[in-house]
Structures are given as structure tokens and as C-alpha cells.
Amino acid sequence: MTGGRWSRRSALGLIGAAGAVGVTGGFAAGVARDDDAAAPQESVVPFHGRHQAGITTRVQQHLYFASFDMTSTATREDLKSLLADWTDAAARLTQGREVSPEGATGGGPYKPPDDTGEALGLEANALTLTFGFGPTLFAANRFGLESKRPKELVDLPSFAFDLLEDRFSGGDLCIQACADDPQVAVHAIRNLSRIAFGRAQVRWTQLGYGRTSTTSKSQSTPRNLFGFKDGTANVFSNDDADLGRWVWADGSDQAWMNGGTFLVARKIQMLIESWDRVRLEEQEAIVGRDKARGAPLSGGSEFTEPDFDVVSTAARGPAIPADSHVRLAHPERNGGARMLRRGYNFVEGNNDLGQLNAGLFFLAFVRSPEQFIGVQRSLAQDALNEYIRHIGSAIFAVPGGIRTGESVGSGLF
Amino acid sequence: MTGGRWSRRSALGLIGAAGAVGVTGGFAAGVARDDDAAAPQESVVPFHGRHQAGITTRVQQHLYFASFDMTSTATREDLKSLLADWTDAAARLTQGREVSPEGATGGGPYKPPDDTGEALGLEANALTLTFGFGPTLFAANRFGLESKRPKELVDLPSFAFDLLEDRFSGGDLCIQACADDPQVAVHAIRNLSRIAFGRAQVRWTQLGYGRTSTTSKSQSTPRNLFGFKDGTANVFSNDDADLGRWVWADGSDQAWMNGGTFLVARKIQMLIESWDRVRLEEQEAIVGRDKARGAPLSGGSEFTEPDFDVVSTAARGPAIPADSHVRLAHPERNGGARMLRRGYNFVEGNNDLGQLNAGLFFLAFVRSPEQFIGVQRSLAQDALNEYIRHIGSAIFAVPGGIRTGESVGSGLF
Numbered sequence: 001m002t003g004g005r006w007s008r009r010s011a012l013g014l015i016g017a018a019g020a021v022g023v024t025g026g027f028a029a030g031v032a033r034d035d036d037a038a039a040p041q042e043s044v045v046p047f048h049g050r051h052q053a054g055i056t057t058r059v060q061q062h063l064y065f066a067s068f069d070m071t072s073t074a075t076r077e078d079l080k081s082l083l084a085d086w087t088d089a090a091a092r093l094t095q096g097r098e099v100s101p102e103g104a105t106g107g108g109p110y111k112p113p114d115d116t117g118e119a120l121g122l123e124a125n126a127l128t129l130t131f132g133f134g135p136t137l138f139a140a141n142r143f144g145l146e147s148k149r150p151k152e153l154v155d156l157p158s159f160a161f162d163l164l165e166d167r168f169s170g171g172d173l174c175i176q177a178c179a180d181d182p183q184v185a186v187h188a189i190r191n192l193s194r195i196a197f198g199r200a201q202v203r204w205t206q207l208g209y210g211r212t213s214t215t216s217k218s219q220s221t222p223r224n225l226f227g228f229k230d231g232t233a234n235v236f237s238n239d240d241a242d243l244g245r246w247v248w249a250d251g252s253d254q255a256w257m258n259g260g261t262f263l264v265a266r267k268i269q270m271l272i273e274s275w276d277r278v279r280l281e282e283q284e285a286i287v288g289r290d291k292a293r294g295a296p297l298s299g300g301s302e303f304t305e306p307d308f309d310v311v312s313t314a315a316r317g318p319a320i321p322a323d324s325h326v327r328l329a330h331p332e333r334n335g336g337a338r339m340l341r342r343g344y345n346f347v348e349g350n351n352d353l354g355q356l357n358a359g360l361f362f363l364a365f366v367r368s369p370e371q372f373i374g375v376q377r378s379l380a381q382d383a384l385n386e387y388i389r390h391i392g393s394a395i396f397a398v399p400g401g402i403r404t405g406e407s408v409g410s411g412l413f
Numbered sequence: 414m415t416g417g418r419w420s421r422r423s424a425l426g427l428i429g430a431a432g433a434v435g436v437t438g439g440f441a442a443g444v445a446r447d448d449d450a451a452a453p454q455e456s457v458v459p460f461h462g463r464h465q466a467g468i469t470t471r472v473q474q475h476l477y478f479a480s481f482d483m484t485s486t487a488t489r490e491d492l493k494s495l496l497a498d499w500t501d502a503a504a505r506l507t508q509g510r511e512v513s514p515e516g517a518t519g520g521g522p523y524k525p526p527d528d529t530g531e532a533l534g535l536e537a538n539a540l541t542l543t544f545g546f547g548p549t550l551f552a553a554n555r556f557g558l559e560s561k562r563p564k565e566l567v568d569l570p571s572f573a574f575d576l577l578e579d580r581f582s583g584g585d586l587c588i589q590a591c592a593d594d595p596q597v598a599v600h601a602i603r604n605l606s607r608i609a610f611g612r613a614q615v616r617w618t619q620l621g622y623g624r625t626s627t628t629s630k631s632q633s634t635p636r637n638l639f640g641f642k643d644g645t646a647n648v649f650s651n652d653d654a655d656l657g658r659w660v661w662a663d664g665s666d667q668a669w670m671n672g673g674t675f676l677v678a679r680k681i682q683m684l685i686e687s688w689d690r691v692r693l694e695e696q697e698a699i700v701g702r703d704k705a706r707g708a709p710l711s712g713g714s715e716f717t718e719p720d721f722d723v724v725s726t727a728a729r730g731p732a733i734p735a736d737s738h739v740r741l742a743h744p745e746r747n748g749g750a751r752m753l754r755r756g757y758n759f760v761e762g763n764n765d766l767g768q769l770n771a772g773l774f775f776l777a778f779v780r781s782p783e784q785f786i787g788v789q790r791s792l793a794q795d796a797l798n799e800y801i802r803h804i805g806s807a808i809f810a811v812p813g814g815i816r817t818g819e820s821v822g823s824g825l826f
Contacts, residue, residue, distance in 0.1 A: 062622075104640055104704060104705070105693065105704050105705040108693070109692065109694030109697075110692055110694065111692050111693070112689060113640075113704070115640075116640050116689055117639075117640025117641070117704055118636045118637065118639070118758075120640065120704075120705070181623070182622040182623055183622070183623045183635075183636075183758065186622070190769070201767040203767070204762060204763065205762050207622065207760050207762075209475075209595040209596070210594070222596075223530065223532075223533060223534070223596075224531065225531055226531075227517055227528075227529050227530020227531045227533065272603070276529055276607055278525060279522065279523050279525050280518065280521070280522050281523065284522075290518075291517060291518050291526070292517070292518040292533070345599075347477070347618075347620050348762075349617060350617065350618055354614040354615040354616070356603070
């Protein structure tokens with residue numbers, strides 16, 4: 001159990017010498033990208049690279065997202081050491097290894113195990129861990145990072161229909177864990193939370209049980225809880241021009257953001273029971289797409305560009321209505337702005353009226369928060385607003401990729 | 414989109430004529446049982462049979478469980494018609510079809526779609542839907558079922574350390590949805606809830622993100638959130654003698670329970686952060702097994718029977734301590750009593766102290782509730798009690814399997 005070359009499976013002797021999954025030549029590869037939908041469930045995503053993994057990576061099936069606050073007494077040194085410790089642990093966990101060389105059972109009987117053990121025997125399941133920094137981390141009289149704050153890293157403005165709750169919003173730090181097995185994602189956040197003890201504490205977390213977007217056309221477009229395909233017009237991970245224009249920051253504002261991006265997180269409750277009482281024609285008019293195939297109401301198939309000039313005689317107006325989601329969210333109406341979305345569905349029991357607490361945990365990676373802000377302002381007219389409520393909001397600056405031997409955010413210090 | 418021979422995928426034309434998944438000769442097969450761990454993710458579990466599916470079925474990866482109450486004005490006829498409608502819908506959903514022939518898009522533009530659509534394009538994913546009846550359904554002055562109540566179907570007694578909350582407890586009816594894709598399980602419960610509108614309403618629901626047990630030794634034993642293997646001593650689905658003795662009711666009390674069973678559901682919160690501070694030796698002493706392999710502390714490997722007489726010189730007492738979970742839960746200490754367990758992990762954010770709301774949603778199928786009651790009383794001495802809290806509890810009578818043309822619980826009327 002010592003040394004780094006043991007996976008969780010080989011540590012248990014389950015697959016013996018063949019078990020050193022993830023310890024391959026790809027470990028030191030450049031861009032952490034995997035847009036092959038046919039990749040096996042056991043795939044391992046490189047941790048190091050020019051960009052952080054978990055952004056252009058094929059969207060995994062499950063999410064566990066955590067927002068952290070630094071403790072009230074934490075110092076700049078605490079932050080620095082935390083990021084170093086998190087980096088070491090993440091480099092191991094994403095490769096299917098235990099959180100430390102001692103792991104769950106190798107540290108001897110007289111101390112709490114380093115690793116909590118619930119992922120023993122599970123493969124890496126394409127785990128990615130993506131780190132971000134919230135605006136509050138750069139506040140005055142905290143960690144001496146005022147001059148390192150990206151200009152655009154400020155709280156999002158209020159939007160029409162916002163019903164935000166503190167308990168789902170904000171945070172000094174975030175970690176997005178995505179994996180094809182939820183236990184692997186939960187295990188990673190739990191162990192990173194333990195490492196943070198005394199330095200940072202969990203502010204809020206979000207379990208996403210199923211992806212609602214894709215970053216590759218070779219992955220089928222999933223459906224959200226309104227039953228419609230979501231993310232058809234996403235930025236795809238194989239389009240370097242789009243990524244350069246809409247996702248990756250270039251470091252001209254803050255050098256440490258070179259190869260980084262901004263992450264916008266929104267917890268969107270869906271009023272499922274109300275939506276389910278809407279007739280099909282109206283559902284499709286609200287979304288602007290047909291339900292079966294996801295084609296725009298102006299005609300064609302899922303990936304046909306919407307034509308907003310097409311007129312419908314039946315509707316006595318535009319085939320894609322003026323207040324439809326597709327029209328208002330479309331780049332054409334928003335100065336061309338696009339986003340790389342990686343949202344997940346959530347379901348969390350029900351309220352006292354027996355209605356579902358469910359919806360979409362919206363995650364978008366953007367070169368500038370203005371891309372999101374512009375679209376969200378445009379959506380003030382969205383007919384969909386009758387059926388959704390934004391109840392949580394957060395923004396994080398996501399630093400560029402991590403090189404071997406470096407820590408995430410080392411450019412801050 | 415009319416007729417019954419279309420799967421959700423073929424309805425969309427995604428896989429054309431080859432898409433009629435689930436409409437196979439196996440549909441009318443006898444026992445709904447699948448203990449082959451190597452079964453493909455897209456497998457279809459027969460709905461009809463001598464027993465309900467979802468009990469001895471290979472434990473799927475995900476759970477969505479719902480407890481319902483009949484509405485205050487619901488009549489006996491309402492209950493009867495609800496069970497008939499649920500049966501029709503469940504027979505379709507479990508075979509990968511939409512909830513009705515009209516489905517999500519085939520009912521025309523002027524009505525709300527029958528099917529909510531979020532599972533369009535997804536296979537059956539081994540979906541099973543298992544129905545049960547709570548004690549309150551048989552109360553006087555409700556549905557005229559007083560004489561049909563199984564003698565043993567009464568609320569569970571109070572146990573040491575119970576901290577039960579109404580919002581996680583009880584219910585007139587339950588549906589256990591298990592599938593290898595969580596969206597498929599959520600979709601099923603959501604659509605069955607819609608069908609119940611005006612007759613029954615959701616009381617509480619539970620999402621389980623990962624299985625914590627197995628009903629077959631060919632499936633690897635999963636780990637709970639304490640990092641230990643769970644369910645090693647389960648009743649296995651290939652052991653007919655055990656099933657007959659510990660799981661299936663014979664109908665000698667109530668004829669309609671022939672081939673049925675009782676379902677005990679317990680929501681068990683785990684005090685994760687406290688547990689994570691316990692040293693390895695103590696964790697293993699509390700559980701009575703070693704963490705790495707799940708072997709009893711008396712020696713051997715995972716499936717070696719614990720030997721409670723083995724003495725440990727180091728521990729100056731029994732190798733498997735007197736207050737260990739394994740000893741107190743073991744059949745040898747409980748009149749031989751065993752259970753078929755199908756529990757799932759849950760994670761639901763965190764409390765105001767930043768601690769995880771997480772634990773085990775315990776589900777056990779037993780021929781008699783006494784099997785559970787005896788073991789749970791024995792566990793009053795369990796050292797594990799310091800780290801867990803039972804916060805929800807329910808019991809349901811699960812009727813026998815459904816024959817083609819019949820409705821679930823038709824023997825009640």
C-alpha cells in the first residue's frame with residue numbers, strides 16, 4: 001500500500017498485477033479531453049494539462065458539486081497549503097487511486113484512515129475534479145489576493161424571477177466532481193472536505209443524478225426534466241475555434257487565468273407538476289423545439305439551425321414564438337454569445353404539498369461572465385419563466401490547467 | 414405511436430425496426446429473477462410472474478422510492494382503479510415503453526402529453542416497479558379492507574436510538590423503482606404519481622444513488638458510506654430454500670399475500686464526520702469485519718462464516734467483540750433470522766454545520782416483520798449506534814406477483 005503505483009482495485013488484490021489502471025503514458029498528456037462517447041466506463045481522464053479536466057471532458061453521468069468557505073481564522077498560508085494538498089489528492093483520486101499512499105487500510109490500526117474507503121474496488125470511472133475560486137476569496141483583508149482578482153469575477157447581478165437562497169449560493173472555493181459512478185464522485189468530495197478540515201468547510205453541495213448536456217455530437221443529447229432535449233446548441237469540445245472564443249481565458253487580465261475560464265452555477269427549480277399540465281403544442285411553443293426530436297419549430301432536425309423568420313399560418317406569427325426559450329437564448333439574439341454547458345438533473349424529495357423538489361443544476365463555462373449575463377437578461381421575457389425558479393447562484397474563476405509538480409492556483413501566490 | 418409494440422427508442426425512430434426491446438418471449442416468463450451480474454445495462458426484467466420483480470432481481474444501480482397516501486376523499490373504487498391503472502402503466506414502463514400508447518408526443522397538440530418524456534430514447538435499464546401496502550390502508554372506515562390486513566402488518570415498534578420523523582415515515586402505498594439509469598427510475602415514479610392525481614399523493618420519496626447490497630455472489634459486494642462491505646450475509650436470490658424460509662409469504666394468513674413478502678424501509682442517517690475520526694482498529698471492532706476485504710475478525714475471507722468463539726489475545730477478549738455489528742446482527746444470535754436486503758446510499762447536501770446529510774436507505778424483504786424486529790432489538794447494544802440515527806421508518810405488505818390480465822393487489826377486492 002505504499003508508493004503511488006497502486007489503484008484502489010490492485011490495493012485490494014482484486015485484479016493483481018493488471019490492476020494499475022490509470023498509470024499510463026497518457027498521464028502526462030497535454031489537453032485533458034475525451035470526447036469519445038464510446039469510451040469505456042472505466043476510463044481514466046488525465047489530471048494534468050493545459051486546461052483543467054472536467055470542462056471539455058465528455059460529460060460523465062454523475063455530478064457531486066461542493067462549494068467551500070475558508071474558515072474565519074484561515075490564513076494565506078492555510079489557503080496555499082490547502083490548494084497544494086487538494087492538488088496532490090486530486091491527482092491520485094482522478095487516477096482511480098486512494099487519497100494517499102496509506103489509503104483506507106494502510107496507515108496502521110491506531111489512527112483514522114486517510115481514505116474513507118467507500119470507493120475501494122471501484123475504478124476511476126472517468127472522475128474529474130475541477131477547482132474554482134469565488135469572488136469572496138479576493139476580498140480585502142482576507143488572503144492578500146485583492147490584486148489577483150479577475151476584473152469580471154464579481155457576484156452576478158439580479159435577474160428577473162430570481163428567488164435566490166443563501167444556502168444554495170456563493171462560496172470562496174468550489175470543486176466540481178464528475179464521474180460515471182456517483183459513489184466515486186461523492187467519495188472524492190468527501191475526502192477533499194476532510195483534507196480541508198480547519199482551513200475550509202463545506203458551504204453547500206449538489207448531487208446531480210444525470211447529465212443534461214453533451215460536449216460532443218457523438219454523445220446523444222440528453223433530456224431535461226421537462227422532457228425536452230437540452231444543450232443541442234452547446235459549444236462542443238472538438239471545436240477549438242469556439243473554445244478559444246467562448247470558453248478559454250487568455251490571461252490578458254490576470255496571468256494566472258491563462259487557459260482558465262469562468263464557471264457559472266445556477267440551481268434552477270422546475271415546477272414539474274405545473275409543466276405536466278401544459279398541452280404539447282404549448283410546451284413546444286414555449287421551448288421553440290418539437291418534443292420528440294428536438295428540432296426547431298421552423299423545421300428540420302435536431303441540429304438544424306433555427307430560422308426565426310419562418311412564419312406559421314397556424315400560429316399566425318413566427319413559427320418560433322417571440323417569447324420562446326430557443327429564440328431568446330440563441331446566439332443570434334445575444335451578440336453571438338455561446339456557452340459550454342455541463343448541467344445535471346437533480347431530484348430531492350418533495351415539498352409539503354407533495355410536489356417534486358427537482359430541476360436543473362445549470363453549469364456553464366464561459367470566457368467572460370458577460371456571456372451568461374447577456375443571455376440571462378434576454379431570458380427575462382422567456383415564457384419558460386412561469387415554470388422555473390432560480391434558487392441558487394454562484395460564480396467562480398477556474399484557473400488554467402495544472403502542470404506536474406504544480407498546485408492548482410499556484411499563480412495566485 | 415399507437416399500439417403497445419413500440420419502445421421509447423423505436424417510437425423516436427432511433428433504432429428503427431430493431432427497437433422493439435423488451436417485447437420478447439421472456440415477457441410472460443415465470444419468476445422475475447435476474448441474478449446475472451454480467452447482464453447488459455439495457456436488460457429488460459419481466460413484469461409478470463409468481464413474485465413481483467425488484468425483490469430477487471439483481472440489485473440495480475439506482476433507486477427512486479415513493480410512499481403515497483390516498484387522498485382524504487378517495488373511495489374504495491378509487492383505490493381499485495388506481496391499482497389497475499398503475500399496473501397497466503408499470504407493465505409498459507418496465508419494458509422500456511412510454512407510460513401509454515399515446516406517450517409523450519402521440520396524443521395530439523391539444524392535451525398535456527400522457528408521458529412526461531424525459532426517458533425518451535433511454536432503454537428499460539432493468540427497471541423494476543414493486544408495489545406495497547401500508548398498515549393505514551387497512552384501517553377501519555377507509556376502504557373496507559379491515560379483514561384483508563395481514564396480522565403482522567402493523568407499525569414497527571420503537572427501537573433504541575430511533576429519531577423518526579413523520580416526513581420520512583409511513584404511507585398507505587409504496588412503489589420501489591430500481592433501474593440502472595436514475596432518470597428511468599425517476600421518470601417511472603413521476604408518471605405513476607401523475608396517474609394517481611386526485612386519488613393518491615406523494616407522501617415522501619427517496620433517491621438512492623448507489624446500491625449497498627447484492628442478491629448474488631456473482632455481483633461484487635458494494636460498500637456503504639462507512640467504507641465497509643455491506644450485505645455479505647444477505648439472502649441470495651438463487652437459494653430457493655432460503656427464499657422460501659425467509660422471504661416469501663405462503664398466504665396462510667391472507668391468501669392475497671401468497672408469493673408476497675413484507676418490506677421494511679428505514680432511513681438511516683450516518684454521522685460521517687464522527688466516523689471518519691475513528692481509528693481503523695476501532696472501526697473494524699465496531700463492525701466486526703476488516704475494512705479491506707470484509708472478512709470477519711475471526712479470520713478467513715469475505716464469505717467465511719464468523720466464528721464468535723475465537724479469542725484475540727491482543728483484544729483480551731473475543732476477536733469479534735460482543736457489541737460489534739456483525740455479532741449482534743448475525744442469524745446465530747437472532748434465532749436464525751435472515752433478510753433479503755436491497756439498500757441504497759443517499760447523499761442530500763449538508764446541514765448548517767457543513768456536515769453531510771448522508772446515509773443508508775435500508776430496504777429489507779422478509780417473510781415476517783419479526784425477522785427485522787428481532788435483529789433491530791438485538792442491535793440496541795450495537796457499538797455502531799454512536800454513528801447512526803434512524804430518521805425514517807415504514808412497513809409495507811408486498812403482494813405476490815402479477816399475472817397477465819390481473820392488477821397488483823387484485824386479491825384485496
